[in-house]
Amino acid sequence: MRLTRRRLLATGGPALALPFLGREARAQGTGRVVVVGGGFGGATAARALAALGHEVTLVERQPTYWTCPFSNAVLAGLSPMEAIAFGYDALRAGGLTVVEGEAQGIDPERREVRLGDGALPYDRLVLSPGIDLRFDALPGYDEAAAEVMPHAWKAGPQTELLRRQIEAMEDGGVVAIAVPENPFRCPPGPYERASLIAHYLKAQKPRSKILILDAKDAFSKRPLFEEAWAALYPGLIEWVPVSLGGKVVGVDPGTMTLRTDFAEHRVAVANVIPPQRAGTIATAAEVADATGWCPVSPETFESALVPGIHVIGDACLAGAMPKSAFSANAQAKVAAQAIDALLRGGTPGPSKLINTCYSLAAPDYGFTVAGVYQPSDGALAEVEGAGGTSPLGAPAAVRAAEADYARAWYGTITAEAFG
Template sequence: MKTSRRDFLKLGLAVSSALVPLPAIAQGAAPRVVVVGGGFAGASCARALHQAEPRIAVTLVEPNATFTACPFSNAVIAGLRELGAQQFTYERVAADGITLVRAAATGVDVAARSVSLADGARLAYDRLVLAPGIDIRWGALAGYDEAAAAQMPHAWRAGEQTLLLRRQLEAMDDGGLVVISAPANPFRCPPGPYERASLIAHYLKTKKPKSKLLVLDAKDAFSKQRLFQAAWAELYPGLLEWVPLSKGGAVTSVDVATRTLVTDFGRHQANVANIIPPQKAGRIADAAGVADRTGWCPIDPVTFESKLQPRIHVIGDAAIAGAMPKSAFAANSQAKTCAAAVATLLTGGTPSTPKLINTCYSLVAPDYGISVAGVYQPSPGGQLADVPGAGGVSPADAPRATRAAEAVLAEAWFRTITAEVFG
C-alpha cells in the first residue's frame, strides 16, 4: 500500500471540509482500520472488526511471524510444558481477509492519520488501534539493562527469555538459591510472579529439594495473596520465602557480575536470578503520543479511544483500564468491545455502554489451580470500575478437588482463547 504525501494532504482537506459526521473517505472506499500489535489484544481486535463489519479494511501490523503467548509460560520455565505449545501463527487471521503487514510500526502522524513502518512505508487509517503490550523500562532498576537480561532473565515477554530462565534452573546444582524480584504496580499479569514462584518451587521440590526460592517484592500485597500463601504453606514449606516491601523486599539495584540483588536491608547472591522489572506501554504508544507520564495510556472506557489523541484506540496491557488487570483475558475482552465501538463509530452510530469480564487462572502446582474473576463497567468518573458485588477469588476453604478442577479449567481457557484469537 503506497500513498504519497500529496494524497495524504488531499485526504486531510477532504476530511476537514466534510459536513457529515462520518469519515469522508476518498472515492467511497471502505473505512480503514490499522491495528498495531498481534497479541491477544491486537489479533482479537482485528478479527472482531472484520466480523462486525466485513467492509472495513482491516490491516494488522506485527513484525513477528510467530506469536509466543505469556499465559502458561511459567509452566515452560518449570519444565512442565514445551515452548511450542505457546506459539501461534497468523495464517488463520490472514485467511479471514485481514491484511497482514509484517513490519514494526515506528511512528504515527496524528494529523495525517498514518502509521509509519520501519522500512519507511506509511499506512493510512480512519481509526487506529494500538495494542503494543509492554516494554521493559530499562534502567528503572539500577544495573538492569538489556545486557543484564541475558544473565538475569526477566522472562516477562515469552520466548527466548523463557527458555533462558528454564536452562539456568536446569543447570543449577541442588542446594542453590533462586531469587525472583517482583515489581511495584502496575505491571503485566498481576498474579504472574507468584504463579512463577509456585511452579519454580514445584520444580525445586521435585528435582532439587535442597534448594531455596526467595521472592523479593516491591509491594506489601498482591493478587490472590491469601490463596497463594495458604498453598505455599501446604505445598512448599521451608522452600519458598516471600519478602514484602515492609520487610525490605524492594530490590534497589542489581549486580550482574555477581548475580546479586541489592535491597535496603541487604544483599542476596543468587544462583539463578529472575528480575521482573518495571514496565510501560509498548514503545509505539510513546511515539503516537498516547502514553501519559506514567508510561501507560489513558482511554475512554466505552470506546477505548485515547484520552490524549483522537481516532487512536489503545487496548490490552498498554491501556490504563481502571480496575481491569493487565491480563490476556482482559485484552481479548477489551479488543472485542473496542472493535464493536470502532465499527459503530465508522458507520456513524453511537457505541453503547459496555460491560467487560476478566477471568485469570494461576497454577500453584500442576494439579492445583486458583482464579480471580471480575466484571467491569464505565464509572461516572470515566474509568472501568468493578461492578459491586461481583467477582473475587476462589474460595479459601475449597477442597483439593476444586483446585484440581480449576487447573483443568485453566488449560481449557488457554485452548479456547488461543483458538478464538489465532485458530
C-alpha cells in the same frame, strides 16, 4: 512502499466465504483499520474488525508470538515452548493483511502509521503494543543484564533462557524473583511462577529455595498462594515484602547479586521483573501520559489524548481492570464493536467487561480472581458484589477443576485470538 487501499486489497488474499462479508452494508460505512501489535488484544481486535467487514491491516514485528499465559508452565518443564507459540496464518486466511514490521510512528493528522519503508493510512487505529520493560528504572538492569538475569516477562527467548538456567542450577541453589511495584503486566504472574518453579525444584532439586523480593506489601490472590505454598511446598518459598526490605534497588549481573536497602542477595538464578510502561509506539504516538500508560475512554477505548486511536490491552489505563490476556481479549472485542459503530456513523453502546485470571500453584491446583467492570466517573470500575477470588480451604477436587478450566480457557482464548 506506500500501502494504498488498492494494494491492501490486492495483498489481503481471498476473504473467507463467511456469510457476513457479502452484506450490502459492506460498501458503505466500513473503513480502513490498522492494528499495531499481534498479542491477545491486537490479534483479537484485528479478527473481530475483519469479521465485521472492515479492511484490516495488522502490524506485528515477529512472525511467532509466544504467550505469557502458560509460559510459567514452560519454566517448570511442564510444557514445551511450542505449546505457547502462535503464528498469524489463520489471520491471513481470514481476509486481513498481516504486515511483518515495526510501526515507527503515527501521524494523527494524516491518519497514517509510519513503517520503516512506507506508511499505512487508517480511518481508525488500534494500538495494542503491550509493555516495554524499563531498562532505565533499576540500576544495573539493562538489556545486557537481562541476558544474565532474565525477566522472562515477555515470553519467547527469555522464557527459554530462564528455563535453561533453572535446569542447569545445582541442587541447593537459590532462585530469586524480583517483583516491581504496581501496575505491571499480570499481577498474579510472579507468584504463579514461584509456585510452578517450586513444583519443579521439589521433585528435582529439593534442597533449593525460591526467594521472592517484592516491591509491594500485598499481592494478587496472596491468601490462596500462601495456602498452596504451605500445603505443597513447605519451606521452599520465601516472600519478602517491601516493608521487610524486599524491594530490589540495584543488581549486579557480574556477581549475580540483587541489592535491597537492607541486604545483598547472591543467588544462583535471578529472575528480575523490572518496572514497565506501555509499548514504545504508545509514547511515539503521544497516547501515553506521564505515568507511561495510556488513558482511554471506558466505553470505546479511544485515547483520551489523541482522537482516532484506540488503545487496548496492557498498555491502556483500564481503571480497575488488571493487565491480563483475558482483559486484552475482552477489551479488543468491545473496542472493535465501538469502532464498527463509529465507522458506520452510529453511536457505540454501553460497555461492560469481564476479567478472569487463572493461576496454577501446581498442575492440578488452580484458582481464580474474577471481576466485572463498567464505566463509572470516566473509568472502568468493578461492579460491587461481583468478582473476587476462589475460596480458601476448598477441597482438592475444586482446585483440580479450576486447573482443568485454566487449560480449557487457554485453548479457547488462543483459538479466538490466533485461530
